[in-house]
């Protein structure tokens with residue numbers, strides 16, 4: 298039996314690096330930014346996120362250190378053995394089952410994917426309850442307004458939202474969309490690494506579009522005002538969703554193919570279409586998405602995105618704690634501000650990308666109350 302912390306230390310690594318050099322201009326700007334991130338899998342691991350750790354990428358104290366205001370916590374429910382970005386069989390053995398057992402999750406989570414994501418969501422709700430000076434759960438536009446007001450007198454307050462990674466978490470039952478909504482979920486991604494009942498994954502075997510079940514699921518998500526994330530979805534699924542709704546979409550963590558040709562990234566023309574519909578694209582910090590993991594390489598992907606889809610449609614989507622090798626953790630985010638300035642990106646544009654776009658997206662697209 299491997300101790301849970303040892304297990305996480307194998308997965309959520311940070312490349313060894315000297316302390317980042319940050320200009321005075323970047324320090325001043327970073328302090329005054331509203332920062333948000335669209336994707337972190339931190340609830341998957343056995344760590345109390347209220348405490349600072351010297352492993353993993355995200356916890357509340359490190360979000361505060363990085364001046365992050367809003368964090369989307371995404372819950373992972375099933376990951377295939379032999380995971381890769383090209384081709385994964387739906388029938389492959391699942392790796393999260395072992396993780397759930399080793400980390401001592403309740404027995405009901407061992408064989409039920411809905412229970413797995415609810416268990417992870419409850420961790421976030423618990424922090425919001427116990428540690429309300431530092432953390433607040435955001436469920437609606439009015440919560441967001443409250444959060445912004447509270448942050449004026451308490452600039453250390455971090456806001457959190459809850460999402461899924463892959464709608465196999467529904468266990469094939471549409472009623473579970475309402476159930477997850479009641480548990481605080483406000484964003485749902487459709488696929489993860491394998492084709493599921495809703496349609497094809499970008500890393501599956503069929504490349505199929507939305508199934509009838511997938512369409513019904515989307516209608517139910519739209520009815521509840523759950524935000525739809527098409528990261529990891531096949532290009533055919535993305536096209537079908539774009540045909541089905543005019544509601545703005547998220548790509549919570551990705552790179553751009555024109556910047557980093559990779560089986561992890563969908564075609565740039567689809568990204569442009571998502572943006573043209575008011576969508577928001579979160580740039581990841583790892584190699585398969587942006588062909589590198591240093592702050593400079595992430596800044597270069599952002600710069601490409603601004604040119605391709607327009608500055609209002611680019612945001613941060615770290616994939617922190619998503620079993621990726623990152624070049625930095627969330628407390629070191631100032632290094633990204635520095636590199637964006639170094640790349641010659643103007644201050645108002647940096648403000649938008651680092652978090653204001655994300656804030657405006659949630660202000661418009663969360664349920665009102």
Ligand SMILES: [Zn+2]
Pocket residue numbers: 462528529550616619
């Ligand atoms: Zn992912």
